[in-house]
Amino acid sequence: MDRPVRIASLVAFQGDHRTLTERDLPRIASALVDDVAKEIDEETTDQTRPALTDALARTLHSLGTVDLDDLRAVRLGPEAFARHLAVAAPDADEELDPADAHTHASLREAVCAHILRFLTLRSPFVTAAEDAAFEERYAQDIIAAHDHLTIYGIDLAHSPDSWPLDAAYLSLETETDGGGPSAPAEQALAGRTRVLLWGVAGSGKTTLVQRLAVSVARGDLPAPLEGLRGRVPFVLPVRRFRRAGPNRDGSPEPNTFPEPNTFPEPDAFLSAVRYPHAAAQPPGWAERVLSHGRGLLLVDGVDEAPEEERERLREALRELPTRYPGNVWLVTSRPSAVRENWLASERFTELKLSPLSREGVTAFIRRWHAAARQDITDRADLDRLSGYEETLLDAVRITRDLGRLATNPLMCGLLCALHRDRRGYLPRGRKALYDAALSMLLERRDRERAMLPPDGIDLPQEPKIQLLQKLAHWMLVNGRSEMDRATALETLGRHLPAIPHAARQGGPEEIYRHLLNRTGLLREPTPGSVDFVHRTFQDYLSARAVVERHDFDFLIDHAHLDDWEEVIRMSVALARPDECAYLLEGLLAARKDARPVHARHRKLLAAACLEHATELDPEVRSRVHRYTRDLVRPTSLEGARALGWIGPIVLEMLPDPAGVSDEEAHRLAVTATSIADDRAIDYLVRLRDRASWAVRAQLAGAWRRYDTDRYAEEIIAHLDERELDFPVSDLEELRALRRLGGRPCVQVAGALTPEQLAEGLVAERLTELWLAYDLGADLDLSWLAVFPRLEILRLSHRNAEVTGVPEGVQVIVAGP
Structure with missing residues (x-):
């Protein structure tokens, strides 16, 4: 019809x-x-x-x-x-x-x-008309739900709690484990239909999901992602796939689905994520969208499913793309939650969100301060904020501890907020940073806004922390990152009698509303549910709760679970010296019936915790080194990359590379370059004279992670040039390479202009040029005529339609 x-x-x-x-x-x-x-x-x-x-x-x-x-x-x-x-x-x-x-x-x-x-x-006519009407409404709801970001700290004065996505979004960089150049996420996703994206907590995974969903729903797409136009975005946070039966603590929990963390069928997508108008979707609509290959499926946070339930999710992510071909899938996870090649058999490309580069950190800090200026009218305040901006940029560049913290958008946002709040002074270390952030959000927020408590409840900081810890601890025990509102009320009601300052001011309902509206740490992502604004705060408050309860055996019992790693690290930072020693000894101790992989994980976690221990018995520290020394000698590239999560302490445990084979030297280089800390340079110096192309390529490709000039002088200047592409990702690296006399083969990973390249590359030396970034609309490459010795030009498949390439230059187009 x-x-x-x-x-x-x-x-x-x-x-x-x-x-x-x-x-x-x-x-x-x-x-x-x-x-x-x-x-x-x-x-x-x-x-x-x-x-x-x-x-x-x-x-x-x-x-x-x-x-x-x-x-x-x-x-x-x-x-x-x-x-x-x-x-x-x-x-x-x-x-x-x-x-x-x-x-x-x-x-x-x-x-x-x-x-x-x-x-x-x-009637196909009726179906199409109904589908189109619903999709229009659904697109507007997606935009309304996701077109905003919380920028931590900007809400201290008279600014809104969240900012438009377009104003706040910072393009993220991705990299592959294959050694290719890093690229903006939008460029890396272009042309790919199945992607597994790794990123540590706070790296921007969910922000990228929001950006994609809103851009597709609005039809306002960057050029690399034009292929997504007309698709229907499904934002599917894994934490919303509800578990059946009682919680781990024995409390009942209302349920939506019959099996734990079951990936819902298409017609249940919207109800699974508690979209408020799920019942209004035309019968069979989601099935038709997927059957016609029109879906963009954004599966966010595999790591937020309990470890024992991830295999079920994996089976669904194998089966659904096969059943519904032609759709685009993006799956996100923390790296520690899924092993390498987790979905490789289903042709998922694995990408990793890079730590913010120096330019990314600078861009974020400038973007944060630009957003903060929007509600300031006083000239003196504007000048003061500009001063804070410049001093913070200098501090992040110069101070090693701050540089190590400023690796992702969450941490950069906290640094910006605290730097402003404390008038140019910053705490050192993660524990101090989180404590200061809690103080800023919990105690000073309303005071800075010159507000009286609108709900009549006036709680000091400590009772608020205690109550928030109870919620965070419940989520930890039950393996959740979200809880029902009813469960939150029941949890608060159980603990309020022990916190009289809060109990005198209201019951569970009133206290819950106060924590939700006045702390800036909780939110209701859907009607009837509550979570923390970021998993990092949940982990930190959970760790505080565990340490106060002296429940270190509880931590040790769960140390093999990857979603407990951050909680255990933070517990070490919070614990007293004797408690810290007890916890680390427990991680090293042999356990009956423990699987070898779990025993190894516990020992490596003990090593990862060392840098967070403020005070520790030297004998315990030595014992951790002794137990883990052999474990940090990786036998595969996958294992080498996986050691990066331990942090800088791994550099003290890696073997001397002088007498190892080229294959093992390559694995050691992979591990060392996964540590984005300038202390890694001291170890990499011992690998720079290797003739192995794999070792040289690994060292060259890691330049963007370290101080430009120091790395250029101590590593880049010493690498054998033969058959090696030297990557430059920004103008600073281009200039440093020129000071070294240039190189014959250069890979340009950052979007530099023709004028910058013509001036920065040494024309007399350049024989091979790889333009690894998206050229956009400017495809005229006649400017390459300034390089008389250029023989080979490499391009990405997105730049295949170039013109003006000088005669005699061979063009090689890389595949997608």
């Missing part, structure tokens, strides 16, 4: 081609009464059934007179369509008593739902 059709013309007892008579209506009505009554859980008896059957038959008869077409009926929905039929047959239930009249009304609405489903399925 390509147009609407009157319902009266579809009724089988109307018109010239009758297949039923009016005498058949009681028989049909009787069957419907029996079947539909069971469906809607309405009881009928032998005494009431005849009258109900007669009433429903009269209602069905009115279908032959109703003045509606199928499209209008479907748009009315079951409830309004049922009212329409009630008007058309006003005497249908006149002989029923009030109870039976109520039952008849329920039957009528349920039957109408079946009729509308039939009308939708029989």
Whole structure:
């Protein structure tokens, strides 16, 4: 059908081609009464059934007179369509008593739902019209839900709590484990239909998901992602896939799905993530979107599923793309939660969000301060903020501890906020940073806004922390990063009597609303649920709760689970020296029936914790080194990359590379370059004279992670040039390479202009140039004529349509 059709013309007892008579209506009505009554859980008896059957038959008869077409009926929905039929047959239930009249009304609405489903399925025209109308509404809801970011600390004065995504978003860089150049995330995703994206906590995984969803819903896409135009975004946070049965602490939990963390079927996508208008989607809509290959599926946070349930998710991520080809999938996770090649058999490309580069940190700090300026009118305050901006940029560049912290958007945002809040002074180390951030958000927020408590509740910082810790601890024990509002109220109610300062000011409901509205740490992502604004705060508050309870055996028992790693590290930072020693000794101790992989993980975690211990018995520190020394001698590239999560302490444990084979030297280089700390340079110096191309390429490709000038002098200047591409990602590296005399083969990974390249590359030396970034609309490469010795030009597949390449230069286009 390509147009609407009157319902009266579809009724089988109307018109010239009758297949039923009016005498058949009681028989049909009787069957419907029996079947539909069971469906809607309405009881009928032998005494009431005849009258109900007669009433429903009269209602069905009115279908032959109703003045509606199928499209209008479907748009009315079951409830309004049922009212329409009630008007058309006003005497249908006149002989029923009030109870039976109520039952008849329920039957009528349920039957109408079946009729509308039939009308939708029989007519492609109706289906398409309904789908288009719903998609328009759904797109607007996606934009409203995700077109904002919280920028920590900007809400201290008179600014909003969140900022438009376009104003706040900072393009993130991705890299592959194959040694290719890093690239902006939008460029790396272009042309790929299946991607597994790794990123540490706070690196921007969820922000990227938001950006993609909003850009597609709005139809405002950057050039590399034009291929996503017209797709329907499904934002699917894994933490919303609900677990069945009681929680680990024995408390009941309302459930949506019959199995733990089951990946929902398409028609349940929207209800799974608690989209408020899920019931309004046309029947079969999501299935049609996926069957036609129009979906953009953004599966966010595999790491937020309990470890024992991830295999179930993996099976779904294998099966669904095969069942519904042509859709685009982006799956995100923390690196420690899934092993390398987790979805490689399903042709998922694995990308990793890079730590913010120096330029990324600078851009974020400038973007943060630009956003903060929007609500400032006083000239002196503006000048003061500009001064803070410049001093912070200098501090991050010069101070090693700050440089190590400023590796992702979350930490950069906290540094910016605290630097401003403390008038140019910053705490040192992660523990001090988080403590200061809690103080800023919990105690000073309303005071800075010169606000009286609008809810009449005035809690000091410590009771707020205690209550928030209870919620965070519940989530830790139950393996959640989100909890039902009812469970939050029950948890607060259980602990309020022990916190009299809070108990005097309100019950669980009032205290919950206060924590939600006044702390800046909680949010309600969907009606009826609550979580922390970022997992990092949840982990930190969980660690505080565990340390206060002296529950170190509890931590040790769960240390093999990757989602406990951050909690354990933070617990070491918070614990007293004797507690810290007890925890580390527990991680090293042999455990009965422990799997070898879990034993190894515990020992490596002990090593990772060392840098967070403020004070520790030297004998315990030495014992950790002794137990883990052999474990940090990786036997595979996958294992070498996996050691990076331990942090800078691993550099003290790696073996001397002087006497190892080239293969092992390469693995050691991979581990050392995964540590984005300038202390790694001291180790890499011992690898710089290797002739192995793999070792040299690994060292060259790591330049962007370290201080430009020091790395250039101590590493880049010493690498054998033969068959080696020297990457430059920014103007600073380009200039440093020129000071070294240039190189014959250069890989340009950052978006530098033709003028910058013509000036920065040493023309007399350049023989091979790899333009690894997206050239955009400027595809005229006639400017390459300034390089007289250029022989080979490498381009990405997105830049294949270039013009003006000088004669005699061979062009090689890389695959997607």
